[in-house]
Amino acid sequence: MEIAIIAHDGKKAEMVQFLNEHKKILLQKEISLISTGTTGKKVKKAGFEVIRMLSGPMGGDAQIAARVAEGKCHMVLFFRDPLEKHPHEPDVLMLMRLCDVHDVPLATNLATAELLIKAI
Numbered sequence: 001m002e003i004a005i006i007a008h009d010g011k012k013a014e015m016v017q018f019l020n021e022h023k024k025i026l027l028q029k030e031i032s033l034i035s036t037g038t039t040g041k042k043v044k045k046a047g048f049e050v051i052r053m054l055s056g057p058m059g060g061d062a063q064i065a066a067r068v069a070e071g072k073c074h075m076v077l078f079f080r081d082p083l084e085k086h087p088h089e090p091d092v093l094m095l096m097r098l099c100d101v102h103d104v105p106l107a108t109n110l111a112t113a114e115l116l117i118k119a120i
């Protein structure tokens with residue numbers, strides 16, 4: 001099962017804490033992690049193997065959206081920062097839309113991610 005891990009800058013610390021709290025589940029060998037570029041650096045530093053895409057503003061969200069569309073990515077945990085502006089908002093919307101099109105579970109905040117991770 002491939003899980004995408006993405007966090008806007010204001011949410012990266014929260015994401016690292018989330019990953020550490022759920023390490024036992026996320027380190028299972030059936031699970032592989034992919035990530036946008038800068039988030040991926042932090043995921044790696046936290047001790048996880050992760051395939052890093054481009055940074056979000058450079059197309060990383062779009063790359064993950066393509067994997068969702070192709071049926072390669074099965075869950076997206078995306079801690080969005082609703083209080084910041086993002087130059088690549090169209091890519092973010094595309095990713096969320098494609099999750100809905102392909103019925104891929106998408107958490108856009110910590111509370112939903114907690115529920116999804118418990119369902120694995």
Ligand SMILES: O=C(CO)COP(=O)(O)O
Pocket residue numbers: 006007008009035036037038039040054055056057060061086088092
């Ligand atoms: O911008 C992002 C998601 O839209 C995240 O990208 P980075 O992980 O490269 O910061």
